[in-house]
Amino acid sequence: MKTSSTSGLALAALALAAASVASPASAQAQASGNADTGRLKSSMCAGCHSIPGYKTAFPEVYHVPKIDGQHSAYIVSALKAYKSGERRHPSMRAVAASLSDQDMADLAAFYASGPAKSASR
Amino acid sequence: MRKLTLAAVVSACVFAGAVQAANPEAGKEKSRTCAACHGPDGNSAAADFPKLAGQHYDYLLKTLKDYKSGVRKNAIMAPQVANLNQRDIEDLAAYYSHQQGLVTRKNPYLVPKSH
Numbered sequence: 001m002k003t004s005s006t007s008g009l010a011l012a013a014l015a016l017a018a019a020s021v022a023s024p025a026s027a028q029a030q031a032s033g034n035a036d037t038g039r040l041k042s043s044m045c046a047g048c049h050s051i052p053g054y055k056t057a058f059p060e061v062y063h064v065p066k067i068d069g070q071h072s073a074y075i076v077s078a079l080k081a082y083k084s085g086e087r088r089h090p091s092m093r094a095v096a097a098s099l100s101d102q103d104m105a106d107l108a109a110f111y112a113s114g115p116a117k118s119a120s121r
Numbered sequence: 122m123r124k125l126t127l128a129a130v131v132s133a134c135v136f137a138g139a140v141q142a143a144n145p146e147a148g149k150e151k152s153r154t155c156a157a158c159h160g161p162d163g164n165s166a167a168a169d170f171p172k173l174a175g176q177h178y179d180y181l182l183k184t185l186k187d188y189k190s191g192v193r194k195n196a197i198m199a200p201q202v203a204n205l206n207q208r209d210i211e212d213l214a215a216y217y218s219h220q221q222g223l224v225t226r227k228n229p230y231l232v233p234k235s236h
Contacts, residue, residue: 062182063177065176066175066176066224068224068225071167071168073168074169074171074172114223
């Protein structure tokens, strides 16, 4: 009896671990994005992220990040973090606040369709 | 002539300083821990981890500094940057910004979409 309860516990722990590992992947699958729709929604992004070499002017001066070719799941998580306020940037907070989950997925699909190398090992 | 020489010497020093400040080769050596998630050249295979290859040098600097100062919070990145000094951060940013990867496509509203 003792062994079965121990193995039951171990199984539960395994299931918990599997669930926590699986959650980022399932979060990605929530909304599937359309790159063409995303392109049409990207006018707010283009003024900074589609001008090669563009720099921010506020609150600090640095090149705005390149996002063409970035993973779509990462773009969605960044936009959500800006929307929730977890990541702070005045312009990005304002832009992300106006986006629905579907908008984020579409924009992410558009930017992920950029020509960066998909992966290397 | 003297002014010119002085200007040349000053600019040579500034240049040497800039080159010395950020060394992509040293950054490559220091990037081994980063490679586990971000890929050996910053083109990460896993979608949850951002690609860094080709990212702007100054943006990478800002990001690493923000993680280090706690302005940007991330459970994975916080312990990674805790032991990096300014020099490490500059070298890593130099390494990833020199790799081929991310780009900036021109404004899709100014360039007709090709089919």
